[in-house]
Amino acid sequence: MNRDSKTGIVPEKKEGFTVKASPFNPVKLELGAILITGVVLLLIIDFLVDSRGAQLGILACYGFSAMAWLIIRVKKILLISAASTTASKGDNKKIIETNVLPKQDNDSV
Numbered sequence: 001m002n003r004d005s006k007t008g009i010v011p012e013k014k015e016g017f018t019v020k021a022s023p024f025n026p027v028k029l030e031l032g033a034i035l036i037t038g039v040v041l042l043l044i045i046d047f048l049v050d051s052r053g054a055q056l057g058i059l060a061c062y063g064f065s066a067m068a069w070l071i072i073r074v075k076k077i078l079l080i081s082a083a084s085t086t087a088s089k090g091d092n093k094k095i096i097e098t099n100v101l102p103k104q105d106n107d108s109v
Helices: 025-048 052-089 094-099
Strands: none
Touching: 025 052
16 A cells, blocks of 8 residues: 555545546436336237237337437437537527527516
8 A cells, every 4th residue: 555654644546537427328328228128028028919920010119119219319419419519609599599498488477
């Protein structure tokens, strides 16, 4: 151990290896849940449905709906990311107002 001679305490590392949080972290978590659910569905589908064609149809519907969900989530994150990048540059603030922020009616108060 490397001890500090003055205090007798092991020095702690001040700076470590850190990675900036990704905006896609929630999508990664959802992908993991989708994969685990798909494997469970694959394992129990024999007990749920007898026909191979119906099993294939159920798995295909699950796969396509999971794919569509992930595509929608990724596009939404990319849109928000592009809008915030555009806003930070100071160019075309209208993109943020029209695509990201919900419209608010001041007359309905």
